[in-house]
Amino acid sequence: MELNENARVDTSQVEDRRGSGGGGGMGIPIPIGGGRGGIVGMIIAVLVALVGGGFGLNAATNGGGSDQGDNTSLEQKCSAQDALEQLDCRNTLYVNSIQAYWRTAMPEVFGEQYKPSKTVFFSQNVSTGCGAADSGVGPFYCPADDLVYIDLTFYRLLADQLGAQGEFAQPYVLAHEYGHHVQDLLGTEAQMRRQQQRDPQSANTLSVKLELQADCYAGAWAKNATGTSDEQGQKIFKSITDQDIQQAIDTAEKIGDDAIQQRSGRPVNPDEFTHGTSEQRKQWFTKGFSTGDPKACDTFGGTL
Numbered sequence: 001m002e003l004n005e006n007a008r009v010d011t012s013q014v015e016d017r018r019g020s021g022g023g024g025g026m027g028i029p030i031p032i033g034g035g036r037g038g039i040v041g042m043i044i045a046v047l048v049a050l051v052g053g054g055f056g057l058n059a060a061t062n063g064g065g066s067d068q069g070d071n072t073s074l075e076q077k078c079s080a081q082d083a084l085e086q087l088d089c090r091n092t093l094y095v096n097s098i099q100a101y102w103r104t105a106m107p108e109v110f111g112e113q114y115k116p117s118k119t120v121f122f123s124q125n126v127s128t129g130c131g132a133a134d135s136g137v138g139p140f141y142c143p144a145d146d147l148v149y150i151d152l153t154f155y156r157l158l159a160d161q162l163g164a165q166g167e168f169a170q171p172y173v174l175a176h177e178y179g180h181h182v183q184d185l186l187g188t189e190a191q192m193r194r195q196q197q198r199d200p201q202s203a204n205t206l207s208v209k210l211e212l213q214a215d216c217y218a219g220a221w222a223k224n225a226t227g228t229s230d231e232q233g234q235k236i237f238k239s240i241t242d243q244d245i246q247q248a249i250d251t252a253e254k255i256g257d258d259a260i261q262q263r264s265g266r267p268v269n270p271d272e273f274t275h276g277t278s279e280q281r282k283q284w285f286t287k288g289f290s291t292g293d294p295k296a297c298d299t300f301g302g303t304l
Protein backbone atom coordinates (compact mmCIF):
# COMPACT_ATOMS: atom_id res chain seq x y z
CA MET A 1 0.00 0.00 0.00
CA GLU A 2 1.24 3.41 -0.85
CA LEU A 3 -0.42 6.60 0.27
CA ASN A 4 -0.18 9.69 -1.88
CA GLU A 5 2.11 12.11 -0.05
CA ASN A 6 0.35 14.98 -1.82
CA ALA A 7 -3.05 14.11 -0.40
CA ARG A 8 -4.25 16.60 2.19
CA VAL A 9 -5.13 15.11 5.56
CA ASP A 10 -8.52 16.49 6.60
CA THR A 11 -8.31 16.60 10.38
CA SER A 12 -11.81 18.07 10.67
CA GLN A 13 -13.05 14.48 10.32
CA VAL A 14 -11.47 13.45 13.59
CA GLU A 15 -11.63 14.71 17.12
CA ASP A 16 -8.49 14.42 19.14
CA ARG A 17 -9.36 13.81 22.77
CA ARG A 18 -6.06 12.23 23.71
CA GLY A 19 -4.56 13.86 26.69
CA SER A 20 -7.66 15.96 27.17
CA GLY A 21 -8.46 13.82 30.19
CA GLY A 22 -11.61 12.05 29.14
CA GLY A 23 -12.49 11.54 32.77
CA GLY A 24 -11.35 14.94 33.95
CA GLY A 25 -8.15 13.40 35.28
CA MET A 26 -10.09 11.81 38.10
CA GLY A 27 -10.57 8.37 36.64
CA ILE A 28 -8.13 5.62 37.30
CA PRO A 29 -6.98 4.40 33.92
CA ILE A 30 -7.61 0.72 33.47
CA PRO A 31 -4.40 -0.79 32.17
CA ILE A 32 -4.47 -2.86 29.07
CA GLY A 33 -3.47 -6.43 29.65
CA GLY A 34 -2.54 -5.97 33.25
CA GLY A 35 -2.75 -9.67 33.78
CA ARG A 36 -3.86 -12.79 32.06
CA GLY A 37 -7.48 -12.06 32.82
CA GLY A 38 -7.01 -8.54 31.60
CA ILE A 39 -5.66 -9.54 28.27
CA VAL A 40 -8.23 -12.22 27.73
CA GLY A 41 -11.04 -9.95 28.85
CA MET A 42 -9.76 -7.27 26.57
CA ILE A 43 -9.50 -9.47 23.52
CA ILE A 44 -13.03 -10.68 24.01
CA ALA A 45 -14.32 -7.21 24.68
CA VAL A 46 -12.61 -5.89 21.56
CA LEU A 47 -14.95 -7.92 19.49
CA VAL A 48 -18.04 -7.82 21.59
CA ALA A 49 -18.16 -4.08 21.78
CA LEU A 50 -17.29 -3.07 18.27
CA VAL A 51 -20.81 -1.89 17.78
CA GLY A 52 -21.29 -0.57 21.25
CA GLY A 53 -23.19 -3.67 22.19
CA GLY A 54 -21.40 -3.92 25.49
CA PHE A 55 -22.62 -0.56 26.65
CA GLY A 56 -25.87 0.37 28.27
CA LEU A 57 -28.10 1.98 25.73
CA ASN A 58 -29.21 4.75 28.00
CA ALA A 59 -26.09 6.69 28.68
CA ALA A 60 -25.95 8.65 31.89
CA THR A 61 -24.82 11.92 30.45
CA ASN A 62 -24.00 12.70 26.93
CA GLY A 63 -21.08 15.07 26.63
CA GLY A 64 -22.92 16.54 23.68
CA GLY A 65 -21.11 19.16 21.70
CA SER A 66 -19.27 20.55 24.68
CA ASP A 67 -16.55 17.97 24.59
CA GLN A 68 -14.94 19.10 21.37
CA GLY A 69 -11.27 18.32 21.30
CA ASP A 70 -8.76 20.91 20.28
CA ASN A 71 -7.47 19.82 16.92
CA THR A 72 -4.96 22.59 16.38
CA SER A 73 -1.90 20.51 17.06
CA LEU A 74 -3.13 17.57 15.02
CA GLU A 75 -3.90 19.90 12.14
CA GLN A 76 -0.38 21.30 12.26
CA LYS A 77 1.21 17.91 12.57
CA CYS A 78 -0.78 16.46 9.69
CA SER A 79 -0.01 19.29 7.30
CA ALA A 80 3.73 18.81 7.80
CA GLN A 81 5.98 17.29 5.16
CA ASP A 82 6.39 13.97 6.96
CA ALA A 83 2.74 13.76 8.08
CA LEU A 84 2.20 10.29 6.70
CA GLU A 85 4.91 8.87 8.88
CA GLN A 86 2.65 9.63 11.83
CA LEU A 87 0.18 6.98 12.88
CA ASP A 88 -2.57 9.48 13.76
CA CYS A 89 -2.24 11.39 10.48
CA ARG A 90 -2.32 8.19 8.47
CA ASN A 91 -5.39 7.03 10.34
CA THR A 92 -7.06 10.37 9.70
CA LEU A 93 -6.36 9.91 6.01
CA TYR A 94 -7.89 6.43 6.14
CA VAL A 95 -11.00 7.96 7.68
CA ASN A 96 -11.00 10.56 4.87
CA SER A 97 -10.84 7.80 2.26
CA ILE A 98 -13.57 5.70 3.86
CA GLN A 99 -15.93 8.67 4.10
CA ALA A 100 -15.11 9.84 0.58
CA TYR A 101 -16.13 6.38 -0.60
CA TRP A 102 -19.45 6.38 1.23
CA ARG A 103 -20.27 9.93 0.20
CA THR A 104 -20.46 8.64 -3.36
CA ALA A 105 -21.48 5.04 -2.78
CA MET A 106 -24.37 5.55 -0.40
CA PRO A 107 -26.52 7.65 -2.76
CA GLU A 108 -25.51 5.47 -5.69
CA VAL A 109 -26.15 2.14 -4.05
CA PHE A 110 -28.85 2.86 -1.48
CA GLY A 111 -30.31 6.13 -2.76
CA GLU A 112 -29.60 7.82 0.55
CA GLN A 113 -27.44 10.74 1.52
CA TYR A 114 -24.30 9.97 3.47
CA LYS A 115 -23.87 11.89 6.71
CA PRO A 116 -20.25 12.19 7.83
CA SER A 117 -19.23 10.89 11.23
CA LYS A 118 -16.11 11.83 13.12
CA THR A 119 -13.61 9.46 14.61
CA VAL A 120 -12.58 10.26 18.16
CA PHE A 121 -8.98 9.48 19.09
CA PHE A 122 -8.79 8.87 22.81
CA SER A 123 -6.34 7.44 25.24
CA GLN A 124 -7.33 5.07 28.01
CA ASN A 125 -10.83 6.32 28.67
CA VAL A 126 -13.50 8.43 27.13
CA SER A 127 -17.08 9.47 27.76
CA THR A 128 -19.42 8.75 24.89
CA GLY A 129 -23.10 8.91 24.04
CA CYS A 130 -23.13 5.20 24.84
CA GLY A 131 -21.63 5.67 28.28
CA ALA A 132 -18.07 5.72 29.60
CA ALA A 133 -15.59 3.47 27.85
CA ASP A 134 -11.99 2.50 28.28
CA SER A 135 -9.44 1.24 25.81
CA GLY A 136 -10.15 -2.31 26.86
CA VAL A 137 -13.25 -2.44 24.71
CA GLY A 138 -11.29 -1.83 21.52
CA PRO A 139 -12.47 0.43 18.72
CA PHE A 140 -16.22 0.85 18.50
CA TYR A 141 -19.04 2.83 16.96
CA CYS A 142 -21.61 4.51 19.16
CA PRO A 143 -25.01 4.80 17.44
CA ALA A 144 -26.22 7.27 20.08
CA ASP A 145 -23.73 10.00 19.12
CA ASP A 146 -22.79 8.69 15.66
CA LEU A 147 -19.09 8.65 16.44
CA VAL A 148 -16.33 6.12 15.92
CA TYR A 149 -13.98 5.75 18.90
CA ILE A 150 -10.47 4.41 18.84
CA ASP A 151 -7.45 4.35 21.09
CA LEU A 152 -4.71 4.01 18.50
CA THR A 153 -2.62 1.84 20.81
CA PHE A 154 -5.15 -0.86 19.91
CA TYR A 155 -3.14 -1.61 16.77
CA ARG A 156 -0.18 -2.68 18.86
CA LEU A 157 -2.38 -5.12 20.68
CA LEU A 158 -3.80 -6.35 17.42
CA ALA A 159 -0.29 -7.06 16.16
CA ASP A 160 1.30 -8.31 19.38
CA GLN A 161 -1.52 -10.22 21.02
CA LEU A 162 -3.59 -11.32 18.08
CA GLY A 163 -0.85 -11.62 15.51
CA ALA A 164 -2.64 -9.39 13.01
CA GLN A 165 0.37 -7.70 11.51
CA GLY A 166 0.54 -5.19 8.78
CA GLU A 167 -0.55 -1.65 8.15
CA PHE A 168 -3.67 -2.55 6.23
CA ALA A 169 -5.22 -4.00 9.38
CA GLN A 170 -5.74 -0.36 10.38
CA PRO A 171 -7.95 0.88 7.55
CA TYR A 172 -9.79 -2.44 7.75
CA VAL A 173 -10.67 -1.81 11.39
CA LEU A 174 -11.79 1.75 10.64
CA ALA A 175 -13.76 0.70 7.56
CA HIS A 176 -15.53 -1.93 9.70
CA GLU A 177 -16.54 0.76 12.21
CA TYR A 178 -17.76 3.07 9.44
CA GLY A 179 -19.71 0.09 8.16
CA HIS A 180 -21.64 0.33 11.43
CA HIS A 181 -22.20 4.02 10.82
CA VAL A 182 -23.68 3.21 7.41
CA GLN A 183 -25.91 0.58 9.06
CA ASP A 184 -27.00 3.25 11.51
CA LEU A 185 -27.82 5.70 8.71
CA LEU A 186 -29.72 3.07 6.75
CA GLY A 187 -31.71 1.98 9.80
CA THR A 188 -30.31 -1.54 9.63
CA GLU A 189 -28.90 -1.30 13.13
CA ALA A 190 -32.19 -0.10 14.65
CA GLN A 191 -34.16 -2.80 12.82
CA MET A 192 -31.72 -5.39 14.07
CA ARG A 193 -32.10 -4.20 17.70
CA ARG A 194 -35.89 -4.35 17.45
CA GLN A 195 -35.64 -7.85 16.03
CA GLN A 196 -33.39 -8.81 18.94
CA GLN A 197 -36.01 -7.59 21.38
CA ARG A 198 -38.76 -9.52 19.65
CA ASP A 199 -36.65 -12.64 19.53
CA PRO A 200 -34.04 -12.63 22.31
CA GLN A 201 -32.98 -16.17 21.51
CA SER A 202 -31.54 -15.12 18.20
CA ALA A 203 -29.88 -11.99 19.58
CA ASN A 204 -26.39 -13.34 18.96
CA THR A 205 -27.20 -14.68 15.52
CA LEU A 206 -28.52 -11.25 14.56
CA SER A 207 -25.45 -9.58 16.00
CA VAL A 208 -23.25 -11.84 13.89
CA LYS A 209 -25.15 -10.79 10.77
CA LEU A 210 -24.68 -7.13 11.60
CA GLU A 211 -20.95 -7.62 12.18
CA LEU A 212 -20.43 -9.65 9.03
CA GLN A 213 -22.18 -6.98 7.04
CA ALA A 214 -19.78 -4.39 8.47
CA ASP A 215 -16.89 -6.62 7.36
CA CYS A 216 -18.41 -6.86 3.90
CA TYR A 217 -18.82 -3.07 3.73
CA ALA A 218 -15.14 -2.79 4.70
CA GLY A 219 -14.33 -5.06 1.77
CA ALA A 220 -16.39 -2.92 -0.59
CA TRP A 221 -14.47 0.14 0.54
CA ALA A 222 -11.14 -1.68 0.08
CA LYS A 223 -12.07 -2.50 -3.50
CA ASN A 224 -12.90 1.13 -4.24
CA ALA A 225 -10.31 2.83 -2.01
CA THR A 226 -7.85 3.63 -4.79
CA GLY A 227 -10.62 5.67 -6.40
CA THR A 228 -11.02 7.95 -3.38
CA SER A 229 -9.65 11.50 -3.29
CA ASP A 230 -9.15 14.36 -0.88
CA GLU A 231 -11.13 17.61 -1.18
CA GLN A 232 -8.75 18.95 -3.80
CA GLY A 233 -9.20 15.87 -5.91
CA GLN A 234 -5.83 14.34 -5.05
CA LYS A 235 -5.92 10.57 -4.89
CA ILE A 236 -5.51 9.27 -1.34
CA PHE A 237 -3.92 5.95 -2.24
CA LYS A 238 -1.31 5.46 -4.90
CA SER A 239 -1.73 1.73 -4.70
CA ILE A 240 -3.24 -1.10 -2.70
CA THR A 241 -1.69 -4.50 -3.31
CA ASP A 242 -2.93 -8.06 -3.01
CA GLN A 243 -0.71 -8.32 0.03
CA ASP A 244 -2.63 -5.48 1.71
CA ILE A 245 -5.92 -7.21 1.03
CA GLN A 246 -4.44 -10.39 2.43
CA GLN A 247 -3.55 -8.47 5.61
CA ALA A 248 -7.15 -7.36 5.99
CA ILE A 249 -8.36 -10.91 5.44
CA ASP A 250 -5.81 -12.21 7.97
CA THR A 251 -7.02 -9.65 10.49
CA ALA A 252 -10.65 -10.64 9.89
CA GLU A 253 -9.63 -14.27 10.49
CA LYS A 254 -7.66 -13.50 13.63
CA ILE A 255 -10.60 -11.76 15.24
CA GLY A 256 -13.19 -14.42 14.45
CA ASP A 257 -15.17 -15.54 17.50
CA ASP A 258 -13.81 -19.09 17.36
CA ALA A 259 -10.23 -17.87 17.04
CA ILE A 260 -10.68 -15.54 20.01
CA GLN A 261 -12.23 -18.25 22.14
CA GLN A 262 -9.45 -20.66 21.26
CA ARG A 263 -6.82 -18.08 22.03
CA SER A 264 -8.34 -17.40 25.41
CA GLY A 265 -8.18 -21.10 26.20
CA ARG A 266 -11.93 -21.49 26.39
CA PRO A 267 -13.92 -24.14 24.59
CA VAL A 268 -15.33 -22.92 21.31
CA ASN A 269 -19.00 -22.27 21.90
CA PRO A 270 -21.02 -21.18 18.84
CA ASP A 271 -23.87 -19.98 21.10
CA GLU A 272 -21.61 -17.22 22.32
CA PHE A 273 -20.60 -15.99 18.89
CA THR A 274 -21.44 -12.34 18.31
CA HIS A 275 -19.18 -11.40 15.40
CA GLY A 276 -18.90 -14.56 13.32
CA THR A 277 -16.27 -17.23 12.89
CA SER A 278 -12.90 -16.62 11.27
CA GLU A 279 -14.19 -18.32 8.15
CA GLN A 280 -17.32 -16.17 8.01
CA ARG A 281 -15.48 -12.92 8.62
CA LYS A 282 -12.99 -13.78 5.92
CA GLN A 283 -15.77 -14.78 3.54
CA TRP A 284 -17.80 -11.61 3.99
CA PHE A 285 -14.86 -9.26 3.75
CA THR A 286 -13.89 -11.09 0.58
CA LYS A 287 -17.42 -10.88 -0.78
CA GLY A 288 -17.41 -7.12 -0.32
CA PHE A 289 -13.99 -6.88 -1.89
CA SER A 290 -14.61 -9.13 -4.86
CA THR A 291 -17.92 -7.48 -5.79
CA GLY A 292 -17.01 -3.96 -4.67
CA ASP A 293 -20.74 -3.64 -4.14
CA PRO A 294 -22.34 -2.99 -0.73
CA LYS A 295 -25.61 -4.38 -2.10
CA ALA A 296 -23.91 -7.77 -2.13
CA CYS A 297 -23.55 -7.51 1.66
CA ASP A 298 -27.00 -8.78 2.52
CA THR A 299 -26.00 -10.95 5.44
CA PHE A 300 -29.58 -10.80 6.75
CA GLY A 301 -30.92 -12.38 3.57
CA GLY A 302 -34.11 -10.34 3.76
CA THR A 303 -34.90 -11.49 7.30
CA LEU A 304 -34.97 -8.05 8.88
Ligand SMILES: [Zn+2]
Pocket residue numbers: 050051176177180211214
Ligand atom coordinates in the same frame (compact mmCIF):
# COMPACT_ATOMS: atom_id res chain seq x y z
ZN1 LIG B 1 -18.36 -4.38 14.59
